[in-house]
Amino acid sequence: MSETPEQQPPTASDAAPVPPPPPAGSTPPASGWPAPPPGYGPPPLSPQDERTWSMLSHLLAIVGGFIAPLVIMLTKGKESPYVRHHAVESLNFQLTKLIAIFISSFLMLILVGFFLILAVAIAALVFEILAGLTANRGELYRYPINIRMVT
Numbered sequence: 668m669s670e671t672p673e674q675q676p677p678t679a680s681d682a683a684p685v686p687p688p689p690p691a692g693s694t695p696p697a698s699g700w701p702a703p704p705p706g707y708g709p710p711p712l713s714p715q716d717e718r719t720w721s722m723l724s725h726l727l728a729i730v731g732g733f734i735a736p737l738v739i740m741l742t743k744g745k746e747s748p749y750v751r752h753h754a755v756e757s758l759n760f761q762l763t764k765l766i767a768i769f770i771s772s773f774l775m776l777i778l779v780g781f782f783l784i785l786a787v788a789i790a791a792l793v794f795e796i797l798a799g800l801t802a803n804r805g806e807l808y809r810y811p812i813n814i815r816m817v818t
Contacts, residue, residue, distance in 0.1 A: 721753035
């Protein structure tokens with residue numbers, strides 16, 4: 668018969684290191700890790716920068732399709748909820764427009780698609796310009812015809 672050694676209770680050196688307590692009067696981040704020192708991370712956007720990036724998310728979509736609002740949402744959307752709102756709204760509209768163009772291309776077989784694709788292009792241009800101007804004024808904009816796929 669073999670004897671098993673006695674198990675000893677874990678000591679303080681066996682436990683995982685415990686982060687130091689936060690300074691008095693501060694709240695620790697939800698992740699449990701200490702907050703980064705000041706100066707790390709992106710600085711907050713100024714109100715003028717927010718309006719500019721929001722406007723660009725709509726107007727660059729005219730030539731860049733869904734790529735422009737997607738890039739703005741992924742980069743500047745983290746820094747400002749206002750920019751994220753406009754970038755998401757523009758991205759959803761670009762995806763809706765892409766679906767409408769796809770349907771119009773099939774309807775070209777019965778000739779109605781030629782008129783429909785022209786109507787989609789004109790309406791999209793008007794809505795994108797209106798959205799850009801509204802975003803530049805500092806107001807929220809929602810496209811009247813939009814399938815909201817990205818939230």
